[in-house]
Amino acid sequence: xxxxxxxxxxxxxxxxxxxxxxxxxxxxxxxxxxxxxxxxxxxxxxxxxxxxxxxxxxxxxxxxxxxxxxxxxxxxxxxxxxxxxxxxxxxxxxxxxxxxxxxxxxxxxxxxxxxxxxxxxxxxxxxxxxxxxxxxxxxxxxxxxxxxxxxxxxxxxxxxxxxxxxxxxxxxxxxxxxxxxxxxxxxxxxxxxxxxxxxxxxxxxxxxxxxxxxxxxxxxxxxxx
Amino acid sequence: xxxxxxxxxxxxxxxxxxxxxxxxxxxxxxxxxxxxxxxxxxxxxxxxxxxxxxxxxxxxxxxxxxxxxxxxxxxxxxxxxxxxxxxxxxxxxxxxxxxxxxxxxxxxxxxxxxxxxxxxxxxxxxxxxxxxxxxxxxxxxxxxxxxxxxxxxxxxxxxxxxxxxxxxxxxxxxxxxxxxxxxxxxxxxxxxxxxxxxxxxxxxxxxxxxxxxxxxxxxxxxxxxxxxxxxxxxxxxxxxxxxxxxxxxxxxxxxxxxxxxxxxxxxxxxxxxxxxxxxxxxxxxxxxxxxxxxxxxxxxxxxxxxxxxxxxxxxxxxxxxxxxxxxxxxxxxxxxxxxxxxxxxxxxxxxxxxxxxxxxxxxxxxxxxxxxxxxxxxxxxxxxxxxxxxxxxxxxxxxxxxxxxxxxxxxxxxxxxxxxxxxxxxxxxxxxxxxxxxxxxxxxxxxxxxxxxxxxxxxxxxxxxxxxxxxxxxxxxxxxxxxxxxxxxxxxxxxxxxxxxxxxxxxxxxxxxxxxxxxxxxxxxxxxxxxxxxxxxxxxxxxxxxxxxxxxxxxxx
Numbered sequence: 159x160x161x162x163x164x165x166x167x168x169x170x171x172x173x174x175x176x177x178x179x180x181x182x183x184x185x186x187x188x189x190x191x192x193x194x195x196x197x198x199x200x201x202x203x204x205x206x207x208x209x210x211x212x213x214x215x216x217x218x219x220x221x222x223x224x225x226x227x228x229x230x231x232x233x234x235x236x237x238x239x240x241x242x243x244x245x246x247x248x249x250x251x252x253x254x255x256x257x258x259x260x261x262x263x264x265x266x267x268x269x270x271x272x273x274x275x276x277x278x279x280x281x282x283x284x285x286x287x288x289x290x291x292x293x294x295x296x297x298x299x300x301x302x303x304x305x306x307x308x309x310x311x312x313x314x315x316x317x318x319x320x321x322x323x324x325x326x327x328x329x330x331x332x333x334x335x336x337x338x339x340x341x342x343x344x345x346x347x348x349x350x351x352x353x354x355x356x357x358x359x360x361x362x363x364x365x366x367x368x369x370x371x372x373x374x375x376x377x378x379x380x381x382x383x
Numbered sequence: 384x385x386x387x388x389x390x391x392x393x394x395x396x397x398x399x400x401x402x403x404x405x406x407x408x409x410x411x412x413x414x415x416x417x418x419x420x421x422x423x424x425x426x427x428x429x430x431x432x433x434x435x436x437x438x439x440x441x442x443x444x445x446x447x448x449x450x451x452x453x454x455x456x457x458x459x460x461x462x463x464x465x466x467x468x469x470x471x472x473x474x475x476x477x478x479x480x481x482x483x484x485x486x487x488x489x490x491x492x493x494x495x496x497x498x499x500x501x502x503x504x505x506x507x508x509x510x511x512x513x514x515x516x517x518x519x520x521x522x523x524x525x526x527x528x529x530x531x532x533x534x535x536x537x538x539x540x541x542x543x544x545x546x547x548x549x550x551x552x553x554x555x556x557x558x559x560x561x562x563x564x565x566x567x568x569x570x571x572x573x574x575x576x577x578x579x580x581x582x583x584x585x586x587x588x589x590x591x592x593x594x595x596x597x598x599x600x601x602x603x604x605x606x607x608x609x610x611x612x613x614x615x616x617x618x619x620x621x622x623x624x625x626x627x628x629x630x631x632x633x634x635x636x637x638x639x640x641x642x643x644x645x646x647x648x649x650x651x652x653x654x655x656x657x658x659x660x661x662x663x664x665x666x667x668x669x670x671x672x673x674x675x676x677x678x679x680x681x682x683x684x685x686x687x688x689x690x691x692x693x694x695x696x697x698x699x700x701x702x703x704x705x706x707x708x709x710x711x712x713x714x715x716x717x718x719x720x721x722x723x724x725x726x727x728x729x730x731x732x733x734x735x736x737x738x739x740x741x742x743x744x745x746x747x748x749x750x751x752x753x754x755x756x757x758x759x760x761x762x763x764x765x766x767x768x769x770x771x772x773x774x775x776x777x778x779x780x781x782x783x784x785x786x787x788x789x790x791x792x793x794x795x796x797x798x799x800x801x802x803x804x805x806x807x808x809x810x811x812x813x814x815x816x817x818x819x820x821x822x823x824x825x826x827x828x829x830x831x832x833x834x835x836x837x838x839x840x841x842x843x844x845x846x847x848x849x850x851x852x853x854x855x856x857x858x859x860x861x862x863x864x865x866x867x868x869x870x871x872x873x874x875x876x877x878x879x880x881x882x883x884x885x886x887x888x889x890x891x892x893x894x895x896x897x898x899x900x901x902x903x904x905x906x907x908x909x910x911x912x913x914x915x916x917x918x919x920x921x922x923x924x925x926x927x928x929x930x931x932x933x934x935x936x937x938x939x940x
Contacts, residue, residue, distance in 0.1 A: 180510035180587075182923070190512040190586040197578045201616045208620030208650055212635050220641055298631040310634065311641030317633035321624070 171260040176352040188355050195359045199366045202329075206370055209322050213377050216318065220311035225382050227315045230295060230306060235286045236379045239279050243368045246275035250364045257357045260350055265357065269341040272364065276334040283327055296320075319378055326374055329367050336360060412916040414817065429514035430917065434521050435500030436815065441525055442488050442496065443884075448532065449483035452476050454877060456856075457839075457870040463863050465856040473856045474541035475557070481544030482535055482562065486569055487528040489796055490658060492804050493665030494611075495524070495576055498604045501811060502580065504908040504915060505598050507589025507924040512582040516575055524572035531565030534558045543854060545655070548636035548647040552628045560629050567622050570615045573661075577611025580604050589907070591926035595686065598906050598930050602689045603668030606696035610657045610664075614700070618654030621647060645711050652703035660699045662796060664692060666803030667734055670756045673810050674738045675931045676904040677753035678745025682931045684737045691730035698727050708779045717776055724774035731767050735760060750902075751825030755806030758833045762798025766791060769844065784854075787847025790840045798836055805832070805883060812887065813897030817914040820894055824886040831879035838872025905932045 174184070181187040217224045253268035290296060294305030297313040298320070306312050340360060343349050415432045418424075425433055455476050459467045468476065503511050511517050534540065538558030542551040551559050584605050588597070625647065627633045634640025636647040675682045682688060704712055704720030712720075738760055747753070769791040772778045782788065812820050842865040847853075851862050858866070900909040905928075911920050 180508070180514065180918075186586055190582050193585055194513060194578060194582045197581055197612055201574050201578070201612050204613055205616035205620050208617045209624075211650075212624065212646065215643070215646060216635070216641070219643065223641075298633070309641075310639065314634050314641040317627075317631065318635065321627060321633070 169261060169263055171262050171347070171350040173258060173260045173350050173354045174352070175355050191355055191359055192362070195362045199362060202366065203370075206322075206325070206373070209318070209325065210373065210377055213315070213318050213322065216311065216315055217381065220309075220315075221382065223307065223309045223312040224315045226307055226309075227312045227319070228379060228381070228383050230293065231319065231379050232286045232289060233379055233383070235282055235289075236375050239282050240371060240375050242275050242279045242282070243371050246272050246279070247365050247368045249275060250361050254358050254361045257344075257350060257354050260354075262344065262347075262350055265350070266341050266345045269337055269344065269357075273334050273337045273341065276330055276337065280327060280330060280334070283323065322374055322378060326367070326370055329370070333360075333364055333367050337364070412918075412921065414912060414914040415917050416817070416914050418917045427518075429510070429518050431499050431503050431511045431514065431517060432915065432919075434517050435496050435498075437521055438491060438495040438499060438524070439815075441521075441528075442491055445483050445487035445528060445532070448536075449480055449488055450877065450880060452480035452483065454873065456480060457873045459856050460858075460866045461863075461870050463858050463860045463866075468856070470856070471539070471541065474543075474854075475535070475539040477854055478540045478543055479535045482540070482566070483532065484796075485544050485658075485662075486566055487524075487532070489662040489800055490573060491524060491576075492662070492800060493669060493807065494580070494604060494607050494661070495521075497600075497669065497807050497811060498576070498580060498607075498665065500815065501908055502601055502604050503583060503587065504911065504919050505601050505906055506584065506587060506592050507907050507920070507926060508583060508587035509918045509920075509923075510587075511579050512587055513579050517579055520572040520575035520579070523575070524569060527565045527568035527572065531562055531569065534561040534565060538562075545651065546622070546625060547651075548625065548628070548644040549638075552625060552636055560626055563622050563626050563629075567619055567626075570619050570622075573611045574615050577608035577615075580608040581612065584608075589924050589926055592907075593926075595689070596926055596928075596930055597689075598668075599671035599682065599685070599688050599692065600665075600668035602692045603664045603671070606692040607661050607664050609696050610661050610699065614654040614657040617650055621650035621654070645707070648707050648710055649703070652706045653700075656703040656706065657696075657699045659792075659795070660695055662800045664695060666759065666800045667692065669803040669807035669810070670738060670759050671734070672904075672906065673752045673756040673806055674741050675933065676810075676902050677748045677750060677756070678742050679748075679903070679933055680741055680745040680931075681933050682737065683740035684733070685930060687733050688737050691733040694730040695727065698723070698730065702727060705774055705779075708776060709783045721774050721776050725771065728767065728771055731763075735764060735767075749826075750809075751820075751822060751829050752806045752810035752902075754826060754829040754833075755802050755809065758829065759799060759802045759806065762794050762802065762833075762836070766794030766798055769794065782847050784852055785847035786843040786851045786853055789853050790843035790847060793840045793843075797840070802832070802836075805829075808883070808887070810902070811908075812890070813901045813913050814908060815914065816891055816894075817897050818890045818894035819897050819901060820890040821886050824882060828879050828882035828886075831875055831882065835872050835875030835877070835879050839869050839876050840872075842866070842869045842872070905930075 175187060177184055177187055181190070249268050249272045253265050253272060256264040256268055291302075294303055295316060296302060297304045297316055304313060306316070337360065340356065343353075344357065415430055425437065428434065428437075455468070456473070459465065459473055459476070461467070465473065499511070499517065503509070535558075538561070540555070540557045540559055540562045542555050542557070542559060546559070546563065584597075584601060624633070624635050628636055632640070635642040636644050638644065671682060671688055702720060702724045704716055705724045708717050708721075738756075742757075749757075769787070773782065773788065773791060809820060809825055812818070846862055846865050846869075849862065851858050897913045899911065899913050901913075902909070907924055907926070908915075910924065
């Protein structure tokens with residue numbers, strides 16, 4: 159193997175995994191780890207599904223007041239954020255592809271770019287919350303008058319908007335934190351030899367966060383606008 | 384001369400490690416119990432067997448708490464006017480009983496203990512796929528359930544284990560929010576266990592262990608894990624919204640704010656009906672292991688039992704509405720849910736008939752596990768058939784929220800799951816500990832539990848049919864006789880529970896040493912030593928035989 163490493167161009171590391179003792183083959187460990195992440199994503203999808211169900215039922219029960227709320231949501235910030243996350247999925251895929259060929263520096267840069275796009279999403283989201291606050295659209299703040307129609311169901315939908323985007327934001331914050339730690343680890347020598355598959359598995363999670371937003375955006379912002 | 388204390392400890396340690404000094408021991412890998420000795424080695428273990436034992440100890444502790452609350456409930460119901468406890472105390476008692484028994488005993492009972500310990504050995508794996516995650520899920524379970532236990536015992540919650548809105552959101556003045564947070568966190572422990580099992584069964588099977596060579600217990604673990612994975616997140620969300628509603632008044636379940644309380648019931652039962660199968664399916668798996676062994680016969684219709692497990696796990700997602708026939712459900716959906724609920728009887732009956740057919744013309748040995756298994760079959764049939772009564776719209780209208788329902792689900796939960804748990808505990812006890820339990824005491828307590836159980840819950844069918852509502856402790860005096868009967872039965876039941884705790888504990892020190900295969904059983908777990916070595920098998924097994932391979936070996940002899 160050392161001969162092969164010597165032949166490889168500079169900056170290209172060997173790629174592999176470090177096998178844990180209870181697995182018989184590398185393939186088994188890789189399969190188990192990837193399959194485990196898919197199971198976790200399935201459970202997460204059902205977690206969000208409960209929320210989407212509530213949102214859709216409230217839309218059916220009170221169509222007029224929900225429409226009144228959705229027109230106050232910042233459509234263009236949401237749309238920009240959708241684009242930001244889709245681009246971040248591309249950079250994440252880039253990081254995975256580069257890690258497969260063992261180009262360490264490229265992998266780390268693509269991971270950092272992904273984390274930057276994720277942070278950009280959170281910044282835009284924060285700005286959107288600030289505008290909501292400015293427009294008196296935060297019914298859970300007791301000291302602050304709620305400016306939209308005083309119909310209780312608009313308040314309900316607004317609240318649900320915060321729960322859904324908040325939960326998604328929590329997932330994204332977790333994702334960015336893991337990504338930064340992993341990028342730091344990947345910048346150390348030897349990470350790709352031992353843990354390349356962690357990047358692939360994290361990639362699944364990242365695409366999932368993107369996918370959830372792609373459902374959140376139409377359910378909250380676009381439908382019946 | 385008294386020995387100095389440290390040498391005394393040394394003597395005890397030697398005695399624990401080598402209880403029969405002087406006997407020749409073969410030099411081999413130490414078993415999982417004797418590999419390391421410190422408490423720290425148990426708390427930091429990633430060995431699925433040790434984690435299974437940790438779960439066993441913790442759920443036994445929770446079972447004692449839940450059973451104690453049940454005893455107090457039965458005590459209160461001896462008199463008709465509810466003089467023994469105040470109304471508040473009574474409400475808190477049945478909440479403690481429900482929350483502890485369902486979330487901290489029944490749901491983790493068989494999957495987290497036997498599933499953790501036995502399932503990887505059954506498929507010939509060294510460990511579960513994610514051992515550290517497995518340990519994490521135990522820590523989540525223990526910390527969250529101790530927290531919840533503290534809130535329901537010290538603070539008190541009076542909503543019942545169902546947390547129905549709007550009572551839980553608007554009217555209850557008890558510690559609902561901390562209890563909800565505890566239950567939400569415990570859910571993650573179930574999810575992680577289920578995830579671990581699914582991945583283990585998919586990826587960790589030994590060479591030659593094809594899907595249709597897996598024992599039924601593994602099939603039921605797979606089915607249960609699917610429910611853990613798909614249903615638990617939904618109740619997590621529902622309970623999060625409930626917490627939000629209490630804290631921020633967001634009102635998803637409050638009609639005054641534009642929400643709908645029935646929506647909570649839908650989300651709640653979308654998890655909690657499948658949760659019934661989280662409790663029942665593993666019991667079925669245990670019974671499917673015990674019955675062939677003690678009949679020394681191949682399991683009748685193996686493939687159908689396997690399909691029936693997956694069938695139950697799938698069907699159970701489509702019947703949640705039968706909990707809500709009288710709670711504002713449309714006639715059409717009530718009808719559909721009623722028909723679908725009847726369909727659940729088919730895979731259940733497939734299993735019951737197959738167990739019975741396995742027993743038929745078998746070489747029966749009525750040891751303790753088999754007694755529990757036969758008790759299970761009988762009580763499960765009663766519980767299942769009364770379930771069909773309840774799935775019938777017209778009868779449910781009459782007996783909804785009465786003791787009939789209470790008796791029905793206790794026949795399934797106690798007569799089913801708890802009996803299967805005890806049966807499995809006795810069956811695998813030699814494998815867990817390397818010791819045999821005293822058989823006569825085992826049989827005696829199996830009989831006591833069967834008699835005590837029926838005496839406790841059979842009168843409740845009558846009470847419910849006569850119209851005694853559940854969760855009340857004031858009742859008309861004419862119901863007193865049946866209630867006294869039920870309460871005295873619970874004493875016998877309690878005695879039956881105390882016995883195993885005593886003699887199983889006794890057998891740890893004084894029981895005879897168990898051979899690797901005391902029951903002449905055929906599963907992979909019986910091919911390794913009792914207790915198993917740290918990595919389960921001395922040499923990794925290869926499987927070239929079908930499951931429950933009893934007949935073939937007979938003909939070979």
